[in-house]
Amino acid sequence: MGTDEADEDGGGGGGQRPYSRSRSVAGCVIAVVAGAVGFAVWLHGAAPGVSGAFEGERDLSLVYGELPLMLFGVPALTLAAWSLVGTALRHRAARLPGAAALAASLTAALLALSLVSWVCLLWLESRVEPFVGRGW
Numbered sequence: 001m002g003t004d005e006a007d008e009d010g011g012g013g014g015g016q017r018p019y020s021r022s023r024s025v026a027g028c029v030i031a032v033v034a035g036a037v038g039f040a041v042w043l044h045g046a047a048p049g050v051s052g053a054f055e056g057e058r059d060l061s062l063v064y065g066e067l068p069l070m071l072f073g074v075p076a077l078t079l080a081a082w083s084l085v086g087t088a089l090r091h092r093a094a095r096l097p098g099a100a101a102l103a104a105s106l107t108a109a110l111l112a113l114s115l116v117s118w119v120c121l122l123w124l125e126s127r128v129e130p131f132v133g134r135g136w
Contacts, residue, residue: 022102023086030082030109031075038074041117042067045124048131057131066124074116081112 046066049059086105 026102026106027079027082030106031079034075034078034109034113035071037113037117038070038072038120039067041074041120042070042124045121046128049128059128059131062124062127066127070120074113074120077116078109078113082106082109085109 042062046062049062051058082105085108086101089101089104
C-alpha cells in the first residue's frame with residue numbers, strides 16, 4: 001500500500017475519477033428526492049383507501065403493500081435509469097465532458113421519475129376505486 005498505487009489510480013482517491021464525487025452526491029440526492037416523490041404519490045393516491053372514504057371501510061394493504069413498494073421501488077427504478085444512462089454515456093462518448101454526461105443522466109433520471117410516478121398513480125387509482133364511489 002505504497003504511493004505507487006495512488007499514482008496509478010490518478011490520485012489518492014481510492015481509484016475514483018475526479019467527477020465520481022459529484023456523481024455520488026447526485027446519486028444520493030436522486031435517491032432522497034425519488035423517495036420523497038414516491039411517498040407523495042402514495043399519499044395522494046392511497047388517501048381514500050386508507051382514510052375510509054366509503055362507509056368507513058379501510059384497505060390496510062395499501063399501507064403494507066403499496067407504501068413500501070413506492071418508498072423503495074421508485075428510488076430504485078430512478079437510480080437504475082440514471083446509472084444506466086450515465087454508464088452508457090461514459091463508455092460510448094469518451095469525448096463528452098463529465099458535466100455534460102452528468103446532466104444527461106440527471107435528465108434521464110427525471111424522465112424516469114416522472115414516468116414511474118405516473119404509473120404508480122394509475123395503479124393506486126385502480127386500487128382505491130372501490131373506496132371513492134365515483135358517479136354518486
